[in-house]
Amino acid sequence: MRYALLIYNEPGQVEALSDADREEAYAEYQVLADDARCVGATQLHPAETATSVRVVGGRTLVTDGPFADTKEVLGGICMIEAADLDEALEIAARVPAARVGGVVEVRPVVQR
């Protein structure tokens, strides 16, 4: 099955790590990206760079900032191929963000 790992963290969380810890976290992200089960990994620029778009009555409304004003923001997405939810959850637990105060949301991907 295919799953999306939606990686949320608080802005500044990674920067607050010591140099050594940050290096380690980056190395772990690299290991995850190189895992054969990972079919795509994307890191997003910070939430300040977000622009939200909606179309109301034919008019396009553009606002500055992310859609949801929450403490944790979406920082990256990783698509994985796993046998079942247990395997997906195990991979999710290896995402460094999950252990430095962030959270990884695991969602099955609709496949047609």
Added chain:
Amino acid sequence: MLASLVRFLGDFDRAEDAAQEAFAIAARRWPESGVPTNPGAWLVTTARNRAIDRIRRERTLAEKIHLLLPEPDAVMEEPDDTVIKDERLELIFTCCHPALALEGQVALTLRALGGLETAEIARAFLVSEETMKRRLSRAKNKIKATGIPFAVPAAHRLPDRLDAVLAVIYLIYNEGYRGRVDLGAEAIHLGRMLAALMPGEPEAHGLLALMTIHHARRRARFSGEDLVLLDDQDRSLWDMGQIEEGRAALDRALALGGRGSYVVQAAIASLQTRERVDWPQVAELYGRLAELTGSPVVELNRAVALAQAGDPGGALRAVDRLDLDGYLYFHSTRAELLRRLGRDDAARAAYGRALELATTTPERRFLTRRIEEL
């Protein structure tokens, strides 16, 4: 039967429909043709065949309207009508998967393993049948959509996952302990099943022991509408056979080296049903349990045991260190200790605070009586 159908069909709803259909056919046929030599295997095979027919019909229909349904792989297997593998353990782990909401885990376990009707579960949890139906289908849909496996977890995942299963069964039991005896018996039934399926897991035996020993005292806990404390319980109302069964389960857990929280709680419950309770040992076990759980409520119980062991002053000091102001039993325990130390005014105030927090009639009556007796 349901477990093996869920495995075979990969779908709770299909499994339930198929099982129902098989029972209906049996009810029609068996009176005429006689009961088959292996009724269980007959039912499973019939249910499987019916489900396959139904899937084939649906698929033909789907092909006609050019819709692609995902193909259930299981259909390719030939049903084996001699051996039915016991897959209840897989079913338990699926129902108690931590990715499901806890209330969904509880409902699904009672439905799939306890065989309770949706309406019965709804009644037990004081919600409407509609609400319970939605709760069950949310859980079943999540299992299907997210790929929650129908399997006993691998060894490295087992400890956490077993904890989740034990927690669900104990939660069902505790719902029953608050006066709904049918759920208590159901939880014990599930506990027995789990202990039999995982004979090497001490905590499974520990939980069974804990529930069985508590359950044995259920008739003595209430006198009419009134709550009766352990000390004042009429021991002739205790089910001694059940206490023995609980102690046997506790012995198995201890023999397996069990020292986990359910085993310790069962050991405490067992000590408390002795003719003369060894309170210093009970206090020591509560100390161990507090280390395991870090729970201030356990500390409160340790203090009660200290008082019973003859040290109400020490017990009061231990209680006053706890931060449990919103907890009824914190205040009723303090009140009891103050009463025993002869500090009646302070005791009255503490009973009063407990009374403010009481939510059930038996609790209120009990506390009111205590205040009147001062």
